[in-house]
Amino acid sequence: MRDLKGMHMAVKVYLVLIWLVVGLFTAWKLNQPNFYWETFEELFWFGLTTSLIALSIPYLKNKLLLFGWGTYSIGLLLDIADDFISDSDFILLIFDTSLKNIGFLITCYGMLSMILTKREVINQLNTEIKQREKLEAQLRYEANHDPLTGIGNRKACFETFNELSDKQPLLFYFDLDDFKQANDKYGHHVGDNILRAFSASLTKQFGDDYCFRIGGDEFVAFGGDNDQALSTLRDCLLEQIFEYGVGLSIGTAKTDSKEQPDTIVQRADSSMYSDKDSKVVRTRPRHQ
Numbered sequence: 001m002r003d004l005k006g007m008h009m010a011v012k013v014y015l016v017l018i019w020l021v022v023g024l025f026t027a028w029k030l031n032q033p034n035f036y037w038e039t040f041e042e043l044f045w046f047g048l049t050t051s052l053i054a055l056s057i058p059y060l061k062n063k064l065l066l067f068g069w070g071t072y073s074i075g076l077l078l079d080i081a082d083d084f085i086s087d088s089d090f091i092l093l094i095f096d097t098s099l100k101n102i103g104f105l106i107t108c109y110g111m112l113s114m115i116l117t118k119r120e121v122i123n124q125l126n127t128e129i130k131q132r133e134k135l136e137a138q139l140r141y142e143a144n145h146d147p148l149t150g151i152g153n154r155k156a157c158f159e160t161f162n163e164l165s166d167k168q169p170l171l172f173y174f175d176l177d178d179f180k181q182a183n184d185k186y187g188h189h190v191g192d193n194i195l196r197a198f199s200a201s202l203t204k205q206f207g208d209d210y211c212f213r214i215g216g217d218e219f220v221a222f223g224g225d226n227d228q229a230l231s232t233l234r235d236c237l238l239e240q241i242f243e244y245g246v247g248l249s250i251g252t253a254k255t256d257s258k259e260q261p262d263t264i265v266q267r268a269d270s271s272m273y274s275d276k277d278s279k280v281v282r283t284r285p286r287h288q
């Protein structure tokens with residue numbers, strides 16, 4: 001970019017010089033009886049073209065374009081020479097117009113090939129950008145979602161906590177009962193399916209964006225104050241996994257913008273433990 005700015009500056013300086021030369025040439029020639037306006041015009045274009053070529057050489061990689069441009073300039077030079085030398089003296093002078101036209105065509109073709117090459121490069125870059133964006137979106141998704149259940153993870157829960165609690169002010173904390181037993185009895189893969197089924201029921205109840213898996217068999221969800229009774233909610237969430245002998249403890253805590261998310265989660269966690277401890281039918285004591 002700085003190079004181009006420098007180039008524009010140099011072009012301006014060259015143009016001023018050309019006009020200066022042309023002005024002096026005109027002033028001088030006006031006093032001559034056989035002044036050729038045509039020569040003056042040809043000199044001007046030759047000066048401008050060669051100046052631009054000289055300036056562009058460091059920036060132009062396309063040899064065809066430079067060759068075309070060069071050929072055009074030679075045509076212009078022959079045009080000027082034509083005014084001073086007669087055709088019979090130098091046969092090449094009759095090709096001035098042809099050389100200009102050939103130079104012009106080669107320049108056009110050089111530009112076309114340059115545009116096509118650039119377009120190919122731009123297409124490649126666009127493909128790379130799209131791939132990168134896709135990869136970034138995937139990485140962002142993986143960083144914020146639990147790979148097993150597909151719902152949000154602990155990190156996502158705390159990052160969106162304030163935003164979600166503004167919309168849904170009651171925090172639910174869920175912990176499966178006797179999940180370890182189900183794991184031991186039916187195998188780890190069934191345990192995985194239980195977690196998936198539970199997550200599916202949870203998102204059905206609370207919505208995809210409001211549920212998170214924050215530990216092995218621990219989940220949180222954001223809901224409204226007017227939600228159904230906890231016993232109904234428990235039955236609903238256990239419907240698909242009840243057959244494996246797992247239960248569900250639920251704790252709740254009202255969110256408060258003055259409190260830290262950690263504190264609110266801790267309150268909901270304590271409430272969940274009270275629920276777990278209050279269970280009369282348990283196959284074994286907790287944390288065994």
Ligand SMILES: Nc1nc2c(ncn2[C@@H]2O[C@H](COP(=O)(O)OP(=O)(O)OP(=O)(O)O)[C@@H](O)[C@H]2O)c(=O)[nH]1
Pocket residue numbers: 148175176177178179180181183187188189190191192195215216217285286287288
């Ligand atoms: N299948 C499976 N098991 C997991 C996964 N993550 C954690 N666990 C298991 O989940 C169990 C959680 O432990 P606890 O909460 O003590 O198990 P629990 O039997 O529910 O205990 P209580 O809550 O007291 O009833 C452990 O046995 C872990 O190995 C997982 O991704 N898949």
